[in-house]
Amino acid sequence: MSEPSPAFPRERSGARWQTEVEVTHGIGLHARPSVAFTRLAKSFPCAIEVAVDGSPDWLNGKSIVKIMGARIRRGTRLRIRAEGFRAEEAIVALGELVRRNFDEDRKNARADGRPDGRPA
Amino acid sequence: MPVPMVVRMAGPRELTGKAASPGRACGPAFRALAPAAPPAAAGEDARAALAGAVGVAIGELRALAAGADAQSAGVLDFQIEMLLDDDLMEPALARIARGEGAALAWAGAMDAHIAALVADDGHGTEDTFADVVEGRGAGEDAFADGVGERGTGEDAFADGVGERGTGEDAFADVVGERGAGEDAFAARAADLADLRQRVLDALAGRPRADFPAAAIYVGDDMPPSLFLAHDWSKGGGIALCAGSTVSHVAMLARARGVPMVIGLGPLAVAAGQPLLVDGTAGRVGLDPVDPVAPPLPAIVPAAVAGPGGAFRLSVNLNSLSDLAAVDPATVDGVGLVRTEFLFLSPAEALSEERHVDCYRTILARFPGRPVRLRLLDLGGDKALPGLVEGGPASLLGERGIRFLLAHPDLARIQARAILRAAAEGPAAHGSVSVLLPMVTLPQEVVAMAALFDEEAARLARLGIAARRPPLGIMVEVPAAALTLDLFDAAAFFSVGTNDLMQYLSAAARDNPIAAPLNAGSETALFRLMAQIATTAEALGKPLSVCGDLAGDPEALARLVGLGFRDFSVAPSRLAAIGPLRRAMPAGEG
Secondary structure, eight states, X not given: OXXXXXXXXXXXXXXXXXXXXXXXXXXXXXXHHHHHHHHHHHTSSSEEEEEETTOSOOEETTOHHHHHHTTOOTTOEEEEEEESTTHHHHHHHHHHHHHTGXXXXXXXXOTTOOXXXXXX | OOOOOOOOOSSOSEEEOXXXXXXXXXXXXXXXXXXXXXXXXXXXXXXXXXXXXXXHHHHHHHHHHHTSOHHHHHHHHHHHHHHHOHHHHHHHHHHHHTTOOHHHHHHHHHHHHHHHHHHTSSOOXXXXXXXXXXXXXXXXXXXXXXXXXXXXXXXXXXXXXXXXXXXXXXXXXXXXXXXXXXXXXXXXXXXXXXHHHHHHHHHTTOOOOXXXXXXXXXXXXXXXXXXXXXXXXXXOEEEESSOOTTSHHHHHHHHHTOOEEEOOOSOOOOTTOEEEEETTTTEEEESSSOOXXXXXXXXXXXXXXXOOOSSEEEXXXXXXGGGGGOOGGGSSOEEEEEGGGTXXXXXHHTOHHHHHHHHHHHHHHSTTSOEEEEOOOOBTTBOBTTTBOOOGGGGGSSOTHHHHHHSHHHHHHHHHHHHHHHHHSTTOTTXXXXXXXXXXXXXXXXXXXXXXXXXXXXXXXXXXXXXXXXXXXEEOSHHHHTTGGGOXXXXXXXXXXXXXXXXHHTOOTTOTTTHHHHXXXXXXXXXXXXXXXXXXXXHTOOEEEOSGGGGSHHHHHHHXXXXXXXXXXXXXXXXXXXTHHHHSOXXXX
């Protein structure tokens, strides 16, 4: 994993890192983007949670059931927080994934959110 | 509750649906059926059995994904990710902890997940979240909490669906088209249904059945993994009664150039019947080349129905093979279908399609004749390992409607199948009715009626044809037999004399020590029968007898004397009882 982007906005509170990003993908986090998000989240050892549009409820960011259930759609403000080992790296990677539109523009990209797509 | 009605026309030559994938394909119809399966593991092993089956399913999906192109792999990745998620498993494990078998726990939990995805698709006018939560009981699992949290957001989401323009969905981008107003989240329900069945199959220890190359797949919807496992290089196409243009399988069909039509509604298509799928025009032609009539089962003209006489005579059915033993022209209808004998495994009993298929087959054999389907009377000696363990103790415990109300997912599957089958049979008007087994109190009927109404409303929301049949009760528990006047919600009564005698005498008929007590309680039984006949007549509600007593000519004569005029007997008793209809003077009583 590369170094966290220095430009990505993020806050620190004790051992917890948090960021906020707007979902700009056309339909939001449906099947494929959800897979990309949760697979990337699960690649980090820290706890990762997300909250939608100012909701006080934090959902497990590694659960595709929770992510799909939240019906995150275009325009949603998504807060991502992580606590534990590599927490800062995790929120930056996940935030950038959302900003990159989950790599959906690359039709044949892998669905695990990693930028190195495999050949079609 | 108003529900849309569809009467299937005899031999339509062309059906109009909605184009989902362009192109034309011709081939023999393959009707999708849930595969038969041996019983799943039960009891304390249920957790391990389910975990094992999920592992098998993940392995199968990974093997499929390994050989798939990137786009197909995306579909399979989604399914794999779902199976790997503890939050998907949690409700099923909670149900196992409450004592359910692995198959029922899994199927019920998945049905709840599916209902939650479909729930707020922007078309519903009622709160389907309530159905979801109620269907699962006390909200013991985290998923129920999640559903509750989301409740207030549903309208906002529906708005979002409406606002969304076409062509914004990544899946649609790939294929370059997309139906407006359809919900990509709801379309994921097909993936969950796919997973549900794959794991049930894995529990049963057998792989998913493929279908013949170059065939036209005909079904309500098509599991994506089935599409992916099939060899389309020989041609073939897809004709779906339901389906969605934004489903994964529609996307895959477009990508692979497999013609596909969806939204055809109830299909009267026989297995092997030649079909032409026109995925460009959104139409399906039947018998496009050869104008020979489709091989439909022989239909007896309704005019030949029963020769009439002193009483109505119907037949009891225990299996589809019983159909061959009955000449439909000799009976007035089917007085009792013991549906619990139609399904030999939990996977079958939990398959809505399998239910529908059985009911269709029976209804097609008795066009225009009344058919009474009794809901699964499980428990006691009627067990389905992994679903119902049964045993002598349950004879006075969780049996019949008690079991169904305690495990409503199973009841909902059967209710939906009956609602669908009742709507589509030829000349089905009012011919299907439902018998509730082992009813003790009126509120049990009220609860089951509510369940049927909810499922009818759910089908209506989904645009699936349904007809709500009248509900009647088996009169076999003495407490109910003595209080028929309290059963406002029951449309009719049918006396199950075998169980009524057993419960009246507190003597099991299959216990050699107690059996003489059972037989010796005949006087008590006939006194009660007299009271039942009087009460039913005063209430103006139809009354019949479907127990073995009706198959005994001497007892039947006594029952006619008490005022009974409607009997249903085993196929083997028709020859002995049929002639009595004319021998006995009509109208006596």
